[in-house]
């Protein structure tokens with residue numbers, strides 16, 4: 027599908043690469059399934075401490091794995107059961123570049139509720155029921171909006187994605203895109219051109 031630059035992407039609500047002043051040391055699973063729980067206690071204390079400055083905690087952590095032989099774009103989905111603009115911090119490790127994509131549902135084509143293999147809720151959309159609006163290569167880490175329709179393109183080399191849901195330490199509510207950008211804005215890496 028062709029991808030065209032549009033000025034609104036300068037202020038996109040989908041992807042913000044970050045230079046975080048904290049450590050993350052990934053534990054790569056052996057024989058990885060496509061999706062697995064990642065122990066929150068495995069995540070470096072310095073990352074937890076940095077998030078706590080903003081009253082954020084990691085409420086759920088997962089690791090995703092894709093292999094070129096999958097030759098699969100992965101389902102287009104929203105994490106959770108509604109369009110809520112909530113964010114995750116994702117660390118992607120892949121020898122060759124890979125793309126994450128975001129979509130808008132077409133009129134009259136609402137996504138359907140489903141459950142992942144690890145029992146979490148998501149909304150699913152058929153490709154023909156939505157339109158691509160943004161694509162980006164995810165960094166180490168990136169802030170990503172997982173409360174909108176998204177998937178990843180087929181990968182060219184094995185790809186691990188460590189994915190952390192952020193919540194407020196006091197209220198446990200998920201962190202919105204606007205809250206996260208307000209907190210992390212100083213640590214944003216220049217994001218003025220898409221697909222880099």
Ligand SMILES: [Fe+2]
Nearest residue numbers: 103104105172
């Ligand atoms: Fe997702």
